[in-house]
Amino acid sequence: xxxxxxxxxxxxxxxxxxxxxxxxxxxxxxxxxxxxxxxxxxxxxxxxxxxxxxxxxxxxxxxxxxxxxxxxxxxxxxxxxxxxxxxxxxxxxxxxxxxxxxxxxxxxxxxxxxxxxxxxxxxxxxxxxxxxxxxxxxxxxxxxxxxxxxxxxxxxxxxxxxxxxxxxxxxxxxxxxxxxxxxxxxxxxxxxxxxxxxxxxxxxxxxxxxxxxxxxxxxxxxxxxxxxxxxxxxxxxxxxxxxxxxxxxxxxxxxxxxxxxxxxxxxxxxxxxxxxxxxxxxxxxxxxxxxxxx
Amino acid sequence: xxxxxxxxxxxxxxxxxxxxxxxxxxxxxxxxxxxxxxxxxxxxxxxxxxxxxxxxxxxxxxxxxxxxxxxxxxxxxxxxxxxxxxxxxxxxxxxxxxxxxxxxxxxxxxxxxxxxxxxxxxxxxxxxxxxxxxxxxxxxxxxxxxxxxxxxxxxxxxxxxxxxxxxxxxxxxxxxxxxxxxxxxxxxxxxxxxxxxxxxxxxxxxxxxxxxxxxxxxxxxxxxxxxxxxxxxxxxxxxxxxxxxxxxxxxxxxxxxxxxxxxxxxxxxxxxxxxxxxxxxxxxxxxxxxxxxxxxxxxxxxxxxxxxxxxxxxxxxxxxxxxxxxxxxxxxxxxxxxxxxxxxxxx
Numbered sequence: 001x002x003x004x005x006x007x008x009x010x011x012x013x014x015x016x017x018x019x020x021x022x023x024x025x026x027x028x029x030x031x032x033x034x035x036x037x038x039x040x041x042x043x044x045x046x047x048x049x050x051x052x053x054x055x056x057x058x059x060x061x062x063x064x065x066x067x068x069x070x071x072x073x074x075x076x077x078x079x080x081x082x083x084x085x086x087x088x089x090x091x092x093x094x095x096x097x098x099x100x101x102x103x104x105x106x107x108x109x110x111x112x113x114x115x116x117x118x119x120x121x122x123x124x125x126x127x128x129x130x131x132x133x134x135x136x137x138x139x140x141x142x143x144x145x146x147x148x149x150x151x152x153x154x155x156x157x158x159x160x161x162x163x164x165x166x167x168x169x170x171x172x173x174x175x176x177x178x179x180x181x182x183x184x185x186x187x188x189x190x191x192x193x194x195x196x197x198x199x200x201x202x203x204x205x206x207x208x209x210x211x212x213x214x215x216x217x218x219x220x221x222x223x224x225x226x227x228x229x230x231x232x233x234x235x236x237x238x239x240x241x242x243x244x245x246x247x248x249x250x251x252x253x254x255x256x257x258x259x260x261x262x263x264x265x266x267x268x269x270x271x272x273x274x275x276x277x278x279x280x281x282x283x284x285x286x287x288x289x290x291x292x293x294x
Numbered sequence: 295x296x297x298x299x300x301x302x303x304x305x306x307x308x309x310x311x312x313x314x315x316x317x318x319x320x321x322x323x324x325x326x327x328x329x330x331x332x333x334x335x336x337x338x339x340x341x342x343x344x345x346x347x348x349x350x351x352x353x354x355x356x357x358x359x360x361x362x363x364x365x366x367x368x369x370x371x372x373x374x375x376x377x378x379x380x381x382x383x384x385x386x387x388x389x390x391x392x393x394x395x396x397x398x399x400x401x402x403x404x405x406x407x408x409x410x411x412x413x414x415x416x417x418x419x420x421x422x423x424x425x426x427x428x429x430x431x432x433x434x435x436x437x438x439x440x441x442x443x444x445x446x447x448x449x450x451x452x453x454x455x456x457x458x459x460x461x462x463x464x465x466x467x468x469x470x471x472x473x474x475x476x477x478x479x480x481x482x483x484x485x486x487x488x489x490x491x492x493x494x495x496x497x498x499x500x501x502x503x504x505x506x507x508x509x510x511x512x513x514x515x516x517x518x519x520x521x522x523x524x525x526x527x528x529x530x531x532x533x534x535x536x537x538x539x540x541x542x543x544x545x546x547x548x549x550x551x552x553x554x555x556x557x558x559x560x561x562x563x564x565x566x567x568x569x570x571x572x573x574x575x576x577x578x579x580x581x582x583x584x585x586x587x588x589x590x591x592x593x594x595x596x597x598x599x600x601x602x603x604x605x606x607x608x609x610x611x612x613x614x615x616x617x618x619x620x621x622x623x624x625x626x627x628x629x630x631x632x633x634x635x636x637x638x639x640x641x
Contacts, residue, residue, distance in 0.1 A: 035419050086617045092418045093365050097558055098616050100551055104609030111602035222430075225423055233419070261438060268434040271427040275412070278424045282416040 006135045007251045013141035015247020017206050020148040021220070022227040022239035023155060024199035030172040030234045031192035034084060034095050038103035039200050040221020045106060046072055046201025047121075047208030047217065048114050054122050061124045068201050076197030080190045103218070111215050118214040125209070144206035151202050152240055155195070159236070168192060172234070223267075226274035232287020242285065246270055308487045331468045339464035341580050346471035347533040348572035350478045352556040353565060354525025357482060359554070360562035361491065362518035363498030364413050368425035369526055369553045371409075371432035374545035376402035376527020377534040381449045382442060384535075391454030391535060398531035399524040405432075406523025410516050417501065429547055436542035448541035451534060467536050474532060478525060483565050485521070494518055495563070548605075555612050561622030570623040578611075579604050 021043065028036050036042075046068050053064035083102060087095055125143040129136050137145075159165040170178040171188040179185050200221070207220060227246045231238025254266035283289045301307045311317045331339060355369045380398035383389040389397070412424045436443050443449070453462035454470065461467050485491050493514045496504040505511050534540040552575055560571020586600035615622060 035423075083613060083617070090616075090620065091363075092422075093359065093363075093558075093562070094616050094620060096365065096419070096422055097554060097612055100554075101609040101612030101616070104551070104605045105613065106609075108602035108604075108606030108609065111605070112599060222426065225426065229420070229423060264434065264438060268430055271430045274427045275424060275431070278412050278416055278420060278427075282412075282420050 002134070003255070007255050008248055009132070009135040009137055010141060011248035011251035012244055013137055013145040013247070014251065015244035016145040016148040017203055017210075017243070018224050018227050018247050019240040019243025020151055020206070021200055021203035021224045022231065022243050023152060023236060024196040024203065025224065025228045026231075026234065026236055026239045027155070027199060028192050028196035029228075030236075031168055032080075032084070032189050034099065035233070036193075036196060037096060037099045037222075038106060039196075039224070040218025041103040041106035041110070042072070042075070042197050042200040043204030043207065043221055044110060044213070044215065044218045045075070046197075046204035047213045048110060049201075050205045051119065051121060051208065051213055052114075054124070065205070068205065069198055072197040072201040073194040076194035077190050079197075080193035084193070085186070085189070107215060107218065114215065116215050118212055120212045121209045138210075140210040144210055147202060147206050151199065155199065156236065164191065223270045226270040226277070228284075229274050229282075230277050230284055232284030234288055235284065235286035238284055238286035246273065249273060310483055310487075327472060331465045336464055339468055341576065343464060343467055343471050343536055344533075344580075345573050345576045346468075346475045347529045347536070348553075348556065348576045349475050349569050350532070351526055351529035351553055352560065352568040352572040353478055353482045354522040354529065355553050356557045356560075356562065356565070356568040357485070357494070357525070358518050358522035360557055360564065360567070361486060361498060362494040362515065363501075364410070364515065364518060365418070365422040366425045366522070367422055367547075367550050367554070368409060368427075368429035368432070369522075370545040370547065370549035371429045372402050372406055372523040372526035373530035373533070373549070374432060374436055374542075375405045375523075375530070377530030377540055377544065378436065378443055379527065380531035381451050381534055381540045384451055385449055392456075395528060395531050399527040402527025402530070403520040403524040406519040406526070407516050409523075410519030413515050413519065414512060426547075429550055433542060433545065433547070436545065443542070446541060446543070448539050450539050453538065454535060462538075471532060471536075474528060478528070479565060479569070482525075486565065490514065490517065498563070552608065555608050557622075559611050559615050559622055561624030564622070564624040566627065567622050567624030570627065574611075574623065575608070578607055582607070 021039065024039055024042070025036060028034055049071055050064050050068040053059045053067050054061065057064075059067070079102065083098060084095075087098060125139055127139050129138050130142050159169060167178070167183045168188050168191065170181065170183055171185050175185055178188070204217070207217065211217070224243075227242040228239055229242075230245060231240070231242030250266055250269050253269035257265040257269075277284065306312075311320065330342070334342065351369065351373055354372075355366065358364050358366055376398040379401040380391075380394045383394040383397055384391060409425060409428045413421050416424060437445055453460055453467075455461065461470055486494070493504070493509045496507070496509055497511065497514055497518075501511060530545075534544065537544075556571035556575040557568055558571070559574055560569065561567025582600050582603050589600070619625060
């Protein structure tokens with residue numbers, strides 16, 4: 001019983017981080033209908049930039065963090081302008097493949113700059129784990145969870161109340177209507193990419209803190225796909241809830257199936273879940289069901 | 295004076311060998327392919343074999359993604375299924391290579407149909423994610439179903455033979471590869487001008503409209519998956535038999551991307567494009583290897599920069615082709631051909 005509770009709590013904490021990365025996917029998808037498969041590389045890049053600022057420049061954490069966010073904002077903007085904008089209106093395979101190509105380029109460049117060796121993040125959070133009576137939360141996961149939740153709340157507030165947020169929601173709802181109301185749809189596209197990049201680099205820093213960073217960290221980004229499929233590709237709430245569900249399910253399969261199959265199930269569990277969701281309810285829990293008309 | 299190539303009926307329009315020039319150049323090219331192994335060295339023949347496997351695989355993927363419009367991020371998984379099927383049939387059940395090959399194709403086609411089933415409900419982005427999941431699930435199976443696949447230690451495969459004739463060197467294997475490439479290209483080229491090929495294109499262009507004009511989506515989508523995976527299975531079986539060893543590392547996600555890159559760089563929805571793309575994408579890593587050897591010779595220690603170069607160049611070629619030449623190398627080829635066809639009176 002104790003171990004079950006412990007696993008659920010760990011899963012919840014990991015799920016918060018998944019939710020944050022999923023949020024990055026959803027922010028971009030909602031406004032621009034592009035599924036950014038380079039998300040994992042954005043994440044890794046963020047972790048590396050923060051890591052370098054902390055160790056090479058000896059910057060305090062808040063400065064390194066701010067620098068990373070600024071760079072992510074800039075990166076999202078540039079990528080949208082240079083790579084995605086020429087593809088507006090192209091078939092879906094082009095858009096998907098270009099994000100994959102982008103991911104490969106980023107990965108290669110990171111490999112050149114930082115080499116493939118594995119690094120551990122400097123301790124930026126107090127290492128004491130939190131004991132909540134029936135379970136113990138490791139420090140990395142706890143702080144990751146706090147970071148993720150804070151970031152999510154800030155994003156939600158921006159979306160709900162700020163002018164930009166309203167413009168973004170309007171664009172997601174109906175691009176033509178938004179355009180005729182004087183909203184700069186192109187500006188919103190660029191901004192969505194920036195926000196998506198920011199969400200993913202925060203996720204990257206948090207994950208880098210928990211499991212250490214290497215060029216191959218980006219694979220987590222693909223695992224998060226099951227989160228957004230479960231929650232619905234265009235639902236922010238779904239991304240957050242989906243993150244928790246997948247986090248818990250993944251840890252549970254690790255607990256119960258690993259002894260039977262012999263290890264590694266945790267890595268692949270989310271893909272099994274993904275296929276099952278696609279078969280039963282392809283548009284996810286809260287996603288908009290697309291009805292096609294000829 | 296005729297100043298163009300006019301077709302007066304549909305039959306002529308659908309001909310594979312459209313003019314006497316095409317026949318002439320193709321015959322010449324085929325003769326070149328036949329004498330090629332006698333003039334090339336081991337390394338070039340090795341690369342030629344690799345190109346051959348890539349061509350078979352890329353045509354398979356192009357039939358599915360380029361012609362039918364079903365994006366597959368799991369092509370490496372189907373290549374892996376065919377490869378493992380052939381390896382296991384040969385080593386466990388003592389099948390001769392020639393018999394294992396069609397079985398490998400069929401087993402892979404079966405796997406393809408299973409993965410293709412979601413395509414009836416979901417499409418576009420969602421299908422792409424489903425095939426991505428399939429890729430990782432199959433990778434997991436290759437590693438963990440140790441009683442069958444022997445896990446990461448891999449399986450050794452004996453070379454194929456006819457009677458006392460053994461196909462173990464690059465030069466001997468070249469004939470097998472050439473035979474299957476010609477067969478594969480010929481079949482695909484015929485398929486796309488048949489009823490089925492036209493149905494595929496109709497599904498790609500608008501699946502609902504295709505269904506309304508009487509195309510059975512269930513049948514044709516699954517056929518596309520089956521044929522594509524059959525090609526992949528054959529490519530995989532040939533590949534690992536050529537390498538003489540099979541491990542799960544042979545079929546990573548990056549291989550799927552590499553195949554997609556081939557058909558994008560070559561040209562979606564073009565058999566010729568798949569061939570160009572396969573050649574291009576196979577030669578680039580070899581060229582990088584060569585460059586890295588050179589750099590190692592003249593500036594030791596600096597060659598490490600070439601390890602990630604492969605991914606950067608794959609990524610760059612995908613991005614640049616999609617932005618500047620979405621129809622790929624096949625379109626560039628067509629433009630060059632058209633320029634010379636009517637030259638100097640190209641108006």
